[in-house]
Amino acid sequence: MHVKKHLGFSGLRKILSERFLQIKDTRSAPQVKYRLHDFFMTGFAMMYFQDPSLLSFQRRLQKACNLNNLKTMFDVDLIPKDTQLRDVLDRAPVDEIEMIFEDYLRQLQRSKHIELYQFLDGRYLVPIDGSEYFSSKKISCPGCLKKEKPEGEIRYHHQILQAVIVHPDMKQVLPLAPEPIHNKDGSTKQDCEINAGKRIITKIKKAHPKLKMIITGDDLYSKQPFIDQLKKADMSYILVAKPTDHKILFEWVDELTGLGDGKHLEIKDPKGQRYIYDWINQVPLNGTAGADEVNFFEFKIINKVNKITYRNSWVTDISINKSNIRELVRGGRARWKIENETFNTLKNQGYHIEHNYGHGTQNLSMAFFLLNLLAFYTHQILELTDLLCQQCRQDFSSRKEFWNQIRCTFRFMVFENWESMLEKIIGPPDFMPP
Numbered sequence: 001m002h003v004k005k006h007l008g009f010s011g012l013r014k015i016l017s018e019r020f021l022q023i024k025d026t027r028s029a030p031q032v033k034y035r036l037h038d039f040f041m042t043g044f045a046m047m048y049f050q051d052p053s054l055l056s057f058q059r060r061l062q063k064a065c066n067l068n069n070l071k072t073m074f075d076v077d078l079i080p081k082d083t084q085l086r087d088v089l090d091r092a093p094v095d096e097i098e099m100i101f102e103d104y105l106r107q108l109q110r111s112k113h114i115e116l117y118q119f120l121d122g123r124y125l126v127p128i129d130g131s132e133y134f135s136s137k138k139i140s141c142p143g144c145l146k147k148e149k150p151e152g153e154i155r156y157h158h159q160i161l162q163a164v165i166v167h168p169d170m171k172q173v174l175p176l177a178p179e180p181i182h183n184k185d186g187s188t189k190q191d192c193e194i195n196a197g198k199r200i201i202t203k204i205k206k207a208h209p210k211l212k213m214i215i216t217g218d219d220l221y222s223k224q225p226f227i228d229q230l231k232k233a234d235m236s237y238i239l240v241a242k243p244t245d246h247k248i249l250f251e252w253v254d255e256l257t258g259l260g261d262g263k264h265l266e267i268k269d270p271k272g273q274r275y276i277y278d279w280i281n282q283v284p285l286n287g288t289a290g291a292d293e294v295n296f297f298e299f300k301i302i303n304k305v306n307k308i309t310y311r312n313s314w315v316t317d318i319s320i321n322k323s324n325i326r327e328l329v330r331g332g333r334a335r336w337k338i339e340n341e342t343f344n345t346l347k348n349q350g351y352h353i354e355h356n357y358g359h360g361t362q363n364l365s366m367a368f369f370l371l372n373l374l375a376f377y378t379h380q381i382l383e384l385t386d387l388l389c390q391q392c393r394q395d396f397s398s399r400k401e402f403w404n405q406i407r408c409t410f411r412f413m414v415f416e417n418w419e420s421m422l423e424k425i426i427g428p429p430d431f432m433p434p
Helices: 009-022 036-048 054-065 069-074 082-091 095-110 113-117 193-207 224-232 247-258 325-333 336-348 364-385 387-393 399-412 418-426
Strands: 118-120 123-136 145-148 154-165 179-181 213-217 236-240 263-268 274-284 293-302 308-316
Touching: 009 036, 009 069, 009 095, 009 364, 009 418, 036 069, 036 082, 036 364, 054 069, 069 418, 082 364, 095 113, 095 364, 113 118, 113 123, 113 364, 118 325, 123 193, 123 336, 123 364, 154 193, 154 336, 154 364, 179 193, 193 213, 193 224, 213 325, 224 236, 236 325, 247 274, 247 293, 263 325, 274 325, 293 325, 308 325, 336 364, 364 387, 387 399, 387 418, 399 418
Parallel strands: 123 213, 213 236
Antiparallel strands: 118 123, 123 154, 145 154, 154 179, 236 308, 263 274, 274 293, 293 308
């Protein structure tokens, strides 16, 4: 019934514990009644169950039963008060938390589940995109980005650049460690997404040097400096290229296509809808000296009344031919998974990633973001690999209903582990007469 232990809840929780125990505790002796591990694990549990009131319920269980689920499931010795939790996480370093993303992926590699995501010639699709997760007109910290309106109003906000491993046919996504887009202490220069993009490529290469990747991104990234960074990291790419930002590229495409160098494929489905693929190899990216020659392709969907319902174009370093053009388009279009399957889920499907759990003055905002993202990642792995979790989920019509039941059960009963709680929710097997 269960997946291998290292990919079950207990195995993943053990990875979290090992990393949390490695975080340097800089508190003085009178403050260390609570383990630093317990602060991070409690924050993770709150995000895992998507329940800000979780701590108070567990304290009541502890008082009534002398035991609670944070102890049995998450190895939390003492449950901190809410204010304590925020104060300690704000001052604690978060670098060690980022290593958990690498640990999780290593376990997926160990079990061969990562191979389900191989896309083209053994490579993996990795969309990158930026997102905002905190915004306020009053609350700020030294790392906040600032946006000032003409009338003088200032808005403070936090952004991250996220990378995820996806496959067009897989529902689950696998997040990699995010890169914060934030101001450095003492710097007046605003950080930006493209600079974070260069940093995250270096970070990904360092964490996963042997994993062959195809980076996908929007039109912001299909510029020479970013492509140079990808070449340095030995990564391939499929990047959106729009006519408004790549005028010289499109002039070359039009001219070379007119000379007969372009290729074309058209497929018509039974409903009369047409899928149009056009491509051309070795086109100058721009008009500057030393610019790369890239391979260009465009895709259109035209309905039966001859109206274009979808149109997009990309550049890639992968040589395009009739055999791989449809896969390249699928790869380019899979970029939406970082928006729909990742950011939309985190913002609108119970994780409340934009909720201000606490901003602090140092690391709190990022700590809560990372713990929330790790909770999401843990759920993705369990959905992908854990048969018991899959069986329990299928008994509920919606994800919201499933997690409402999980929270209710977790609040009022103490369980030996996560698996025993799922078995309780599933209930006894159907009665079979002798």
